[in-house]
Amino acid sequence: SQTIHQWPATLVQPVGSPLSLECTVEGTSNPNLYWYRQAAGRGLQLLFYSVGIGQISSEVPQNLSASRPQDRQFILSSKKLLLSDSGFYLCAWSPGTGLLQPQHFGDGTRLSIL
């Protein structure tokens, strides 16, 4: 069966520091991969998605970037964090074959910026 891993679970970073969050998927090949941010008590905002290695689409222009160095690895980065980057970051995957497929989420990273 397929599993998705995100780490770290929680992270506290100072303003202006860099960021790297990692997500990996097991048990499937060529998945679609997604990064979301969820503000407290709010819905999910799509940040980036990728349908293949090296292919990244950005939904919201901001202080973050994403990369997909391997088929089942998705990384969210920032060179310099802002206070407004605080939130709950979620990685998700869906099968790469067929469009009418659900997305499956990891357990997220709680990021606090001080």
Place this chain on the structure above:
Amino acid sequence: QQQVKQSPQSLIVQKGGISIINCAYENTAFDYFPWYQQFPGKGPALLIAIRPDVSEKKEGRFTISFNKSAKQFSLHIMDSQPGDSATYFCAATNDYKLSFGAGTTVTVRA
């Protein structure tokens, strides 16, 4: 701009009662409508999903009703249990992307 509007924001139901969450959309290109359940500190988990050519889908105590002409869909939780207390999100898919509603926090009182 929220592409999927969800209501209510929160609801309280007695154990054994029915919880009803409603969602509406405008984009007729949406072609898949999943519902997710999220517990505090966890990622959303897929609960049930429906395609627009189906008017109703039932899985256990959870039922989706879909009205394509009205561009509305809803989740009914029958015989609500305390373990159902969570935040529920409706969503809609266009190509590879999901648009989420703002969420409904359901509290089931014993």
